[in-house]
Amino acid sequence: MVDTIITQGQTDVIGAMDNSELDNTTQVESKASIHRDARDTVGEPFSKSPRMTCRNVNVFYGEKQAIHDVSVDIGANEVIAMIGPSGCGKSTFLRCLNRMNDTVDSCRVQGDIHMNNDDIYNKNMDVVLLRARVGMVFQKPNPFPKSIYDNIAYGPRIHGLTKNKVELDEVVESSLKRAGLWTEVKDRLDQPGTGLSGGQQQRLCIARAIAVSPDVILMDEPCSALDPIATAHIEDLIDELRQNFTIAIVTHSMQQAARVSQRTAYFHLGYLIEVGQTDQVFTNPKHQLTEDYITGRFG
Ligand SMILES: Nc1ncnc2c1ncn2[C@@H]1O[C@H](COP(=O)(O)OP(=O)(O)OP(=O)(O)O)[C@@H](O)[C@H]1O
Numbered sequence: 303m304v305d306t307i308i309t310q311g312q313t314d315v316i317g318a319m320d321n322s323e324l325d326n327t328t329q330v331e332s333k334a335s336i337h338r339d340a341r342d343t344v345g346e347p348f349s350k351s352p353r354m355t356c357r358n359v360n361v362f363y364g365e366k367q368a369i370h371d372v373s374v375d376i377g378a379n380e381v382i383a384m385i386g387p388s389g390c391g392k393s394t395f396l397r398c399l400n401r402m403n404d405t406v407d408s409c410r411v412q413g414d415i416h417m418n419n420d421d422i423y424n425k426n427m428d429v430v431l432l433r434a435r436v437g438m439v440f441q442k443p444n445p446f447p448k449s450i451y452d453n454i455a456y457g458p459r460i461h462g463l464t465k466n467k468v469e470l471d472e473v474v475e476s477s478l479k480r481a482g483l484w485t486e487v488k489d490r491l492d493q494p495g496t497g498l499s500g501g502q503q504q505r506l507c508i509a510r511a512i513a514v515s516p517d518v519i520l521m522d523e524p525c526s527a528l529d530p531i532a533t534a535h536i537e538d539l540i541d542e543l544r545q546n547f548t549i550a551i552v553t554h555s556m557q558q559a560a561r562v563s564q565r566t567a568y569f570h571l572g573y574l575i576e577v578g579q580t581d582q583v584f585t586n587p588k589h590q591l592t593e594d595y596i597t598g599r600f601g
């Protein structure tokens with residue numbers, strides 16, 4: 303497996319190619335049966351027990367369309383990895399799931415996204431509450447300029463989730479424990495969160511997301527700023543968190559997608575090309591574009 307990032311320019315070349323441009327070896331080796339010009343999603347985009355359902359989602363930045371007619375479920379208690387070349391719309395799609403794109407003026411989202419039975423784009427949806435139910439962890443750890451304790455206590459306080467200090471202390475402790483950070487910080491809860499190492503800060507941000515008991519956690523390349531040890535720590539954590547949460551993770555690392563996810567979704571130039579069990583997508587992709595990407599053929 304090759305861990306590769308393909309540039310936008312290179313993907314344009316992929317899109318422009320047809321079979322006649324491939325050499326014979328490539329055609330013989332290819333097991334994928336869906337031609338690279340096809341753009342309908344292949345595989346298993348839907349789940350028997352969906353936590354979120356997305357149907358015919360289109361996203362525009364001004365006139366430019368970034369996401370084309372994406373329909374997919376995010377299943378309960380699964381980790382779904384979203385992979386694909388840079389600029390293919392992974393972050394844009396992820397941000398649709400908790401309406402983070404609302405903060406981008408030029409961005410317009412069409413289609414239907416439900417969480418459990420709630421239409422998250424309904425005009426009556428409380429967006430602050432939605433973002434507690436669908437938490438987010440970003441590429442660069444972004445602790446608040448507050449103490450470690452207050453970073454975790456912030457969400458439960460603004461949402462009124464605890465009745466008193468004892469309960470709040472319990473939520474802070476259990477969130478830090480579940481994020482695997484408690485033993486490292488329990489003696490310095492009053493110190494600034496920004497004083498922790500990068501890997502610790504990212505676990506602090508995960509603890510902060512967990513503290514409000516979300517249903518879903520979105521992670522956009524959560525390990526890309528971390529060293530291999532901190533990355534391994536977060537990956538272990540993702541696996542444990544799956545018991546209680548649903549996780550959608552964008553990653554450029556195919557090894558990481560293979561290690562942490564049960565399903566993988568491959569995006570290409572704004573289209574959702576293939577979704578399937580992670581093992582199947584990596585060993586036996588149905589779509590030639592998926593195969594091209596995972597084999598690094600155009601990397
Ligand atoms: N705020 C924005 N304004 C205008 N266009 C944007 C904005 N954010 C993203 N885009 C465009 O939307 C497309 C998808 O971008 P997006 O960031 O979702 O891709 P990505 O797959 O997450 O890429 P990467 O792997 O590099 O993070 C790109 O063409 C990008 O230039």
Ligand SMILES: [Mg+2]
Pocket residue numbers: 392393394522552
């Ligand atoms: Mg991105």
